[in-house]
Amino acid sequence: MNNPFEGLLSFKEATDLWGLNESTLRKAVTYGKLKENIDVKKFGKQWIITQEAMEREYGPMPGEDKK
Structure with missing residues (x-):
């Protein structure tokens, strides 16, 4: 079964x-x-972002080796 939060x-x-400031992401929104509702979503006071959006805008996840 796939994890819906992965x-x-x-x-x-x-x-x-990524070594950024949270305000950088809030400003990007x-x-x-x-x-x-595509890249990011706010739940109460908590913002969630997709790893795909982070990699698209800020490069590969640091520490992840590309095969």
Whole structure:
């Protein structure tokens, strides 16, 4: 069975991995670089982003070797 949460990251997890500030992602949403309900989604006060969107906008996940 596939995990429906696989490939999803909180803004905190994403910014820690890519070495960014959370405000960078919030601004990317505000300016339309990251599309709400496609790349990101807000649940209460928590933002979630897809790993695919992070890799598209900020490069491969650091520490992941490409085969």
